[in-house]
Amino acid sequence: MKTIYLRTEIPGPQSRALMQRREAAVPRGPYHATPVFAARSAGAVIEDVDGNRYLDFAGGIGCLNSGHRPPEVDSAIRAQLEKYLHLCFSVTPYEGYVAVAEKLNALAPGKFPKKTLLVNSGAEALENAVKIARAYTKRPAVIVFNDAFHGRTMMTLALTSKTHPYKAGFDPFPGDVYRVPYAYCYRCSYGLSYPSCKISCAKAIEDAFKRLVAPESVAAVIAEPVLGEGGFVVPPQEFYPIIHEICRKHGILFVADEVQSGIARTGKYFAIEHYGVEPDLITSAKSLGGGLPLAAVTGRAEIMDAAGVGGLGGTFGGNPLSCASALAALDVIEKGGLLARSAQLGGKFRERAKSWQSSFPIVGDVRGLGGMCAIELVKDPGSREPHAEATKKIAQYCYEHGLITITAGTYGNVMRILVPLVVTDEQFDEGLDVLEAALHHVSAAAPQKQLVTSNI
Numbered sequence: 001m002k003t004i005y006l007r008t009e010i011p012g013p014q015s016r017a018l019m020q021r022r023e024a025a026v027p028r029g030p031y032h033a034t035p036v037f038a039a040r041s042a043g044a045v046i047e048d049v050d051g052n053r054y055l056d057f058a059g060g061i062g063c064l065n066s067g068h069r070p071p072e073v074d075s076a077i078r079a080q081l082e083k084y085l086h087l088c089f090s091v092t093p094y095e096g097y098v099a100v101a102e103k104l105n106a107l108a109p110g111k112f113p114k115k116t117l118l119v120n121s122g123a124e125a126l127e128n129a130v131k132i133a134r135a136y137t138k139r140p141a142v143i144v145f146n147d148a149f150h151g152r153t154m155m156t157l158a159l160t161s162k163t164h165p166y167k168a169g170f171d172p173f174p175g176d177v178y179r180v181p182y183a184y185c186y187r188c189s190y191g192l193s194y195p196s197c198k199i200s201c202a203k204a205i206e207d208a209f210k211r212l213v214a215p216e217s218v219a220a221v222i223a224e225p226v227l228g229e230g231g232f233v234v235p236p237q238e239f240y241p242i243i244h245e246i247c248r249k250h251g252i253l254f255v256a257d258e259v260q261s262g263i264a265r266t267g268k269y270f271a272i273e274h275y276g277v278e279p280d281l282i283t284s285a286k287s288l289g290g291g292l293p294l295a296a297v298t299g300r301a302e303i304m305d306a307a308g309v310g311g312l313g314g315t316f317g318g319n320p321l322s323c324a325s326a327l328a329a330l331d332v333i334e335k336g337g338l339l340a341r342s343a344q345l346g347g348k349f350r351e352r353a354k355s356w357q358s359s360f361p362i363v364g365d366v367r368g369l370g371g372m373c374a375i376e377l378v379k380d381p382g383s384r385e386p387h388a389e390a391t392k393k394i395a396q397y398c399y400e401h402g403l404i405t406i407t408a409g410t411y412g413n414v415m416r417i418l419v420p421l422v423v424t425d426e427q428f429d430e431g432l433d434v435l436e437a438a439l440h441h442v443s444a445a446a447p448q449k450q451l452v453t454s455n456i
């Protein structure tokens with residue numbers, strides 16, 4: 001039986017009415033990928049206020065790797081509700097916070113002693129990673145990459161790469177942030193090809209030490225092991241070991257931003273595990289909370305302890321409900337075999353998407369690591385000119401036909417898959433059928449003028 005069920009035009013009348021209220025009451029700044037309002041959700045399915053049923057390939061931007069409201073998470077939240085809601089870990093500590101920290105310390109790569117700080121959002125985790133790195137190294141500077149996305153607060157906007165719509169008009173940003181090319185092989189900054197490039201981009205950091213900032217001034221190199229918002233770009237195997245070695249040589253901390261790539265998304269708890277690298281600090285968020293807001297910085301104990309008492313924290317960080325939900329969600333991942341499922345879904349996607357690449361010239365690149373996978377759309381496979389208009393149209397066709405998706409990429413030309421890993425094979429195939437129909441639809445349509453794109 002099909003999951004997708006559409007009983008009204010999309011958006012339906014209730015969604016349209018709510019959108020009018022939204023436009024009057026909420027600023028236009030927070031983007032929405034679809035014009036439909038949710039009524040309920042479970043597993044990999046969302047029902048809207050008009051009774052239309054969608055497959056969810058966006059997972060609330062990667063926050064639902066363990067699914068919408070898995071029963072175990074639901075029960076854990078209800079049980080916590082019976083005990084207490086907010087105490088503030090800085091006033092009256094509670095076990096859930098410590099238990100989440102213990103769990104992340106055990107899951108993060110590296111056999112050395114670790115500690116974990118809990119906060120509320122991905123951006124807050126990155127802010128704290130920078131604070132901790134500066135406190136430990138007593139150095140000011142941070143090196144980040146092209147196409148990086150690390151958040152929307154002032155420091156994380158300094159770390160983020162994409163100008164419109166994220167940075168433009170919000171400057172000035174905090175200083176001492178330096179940017180180097182990422183290993184985006186499909187659009188190599190040096191016009192080279194892998195493997196004959198000998199991973200020149202990884203060595204760009206050494207060059208930055210001569211041209212941009214002295215190594216003894218650098219506290220941390222921060223990288224998304226797989227680019228999230230930047231387009232689901234997966235660097236070659238050698239990239240992170242080279243960067244890690246350069247960091248070690250100069251006493252610089254290596255920070256893996258796993259906010260989007262972590263918590264089983266790529267078939268491992270952390271994407272950096274695929275590269276055999278043990279970061280000094282790891283930031284996680286999104287799927288950590290199982291649907292509730294929770295983020296973390298996990299790292300070497302001596303580094304995490306560099307900030308003084310009272311120097312880290314916040315009123316709501318590690319909220320008891322979020323901690324209960326996180327522990328249950330991590331359990332669902334472990335007991336439900338979702339690491340293996342992520343790898344399986346990724347394989348299934350890439351096989352199907354490779355066939356699209358042969359049939360549709362607009363599919364320029366197919367890539368991914370485990371269940372973190374994407375296609376990059378181009379006007380012509382030879383020129384690789386980004387096709388943002390087609391990407392927007394594909395996303396629109398998808399929601400109008402019952403599949404919720406989100407885009408990505410500096411050029412807004414990437415369709416990314418962040419499906420809850422509990423999706424069934426039948427549901428996944430049904431979603432891929434809609435995506436394929438969208439490619440047919442857009443390939444047949446005439447091109448339109450350039451748009452400024454916002455992915456999230």
Ligand SMILES: Cc1ncc(COP(=O)(O)O)c(C=O)c1O
Pocket residue numbers: 061121122123124126149150151152224228229257258259260261285286
């Ligand atoms: C890699 C990465 N870092 C940081 C963030 C910021 O997270 P948040 O939106 O929870 O502040 C995001 C959000 O998409 C992200 O993908």
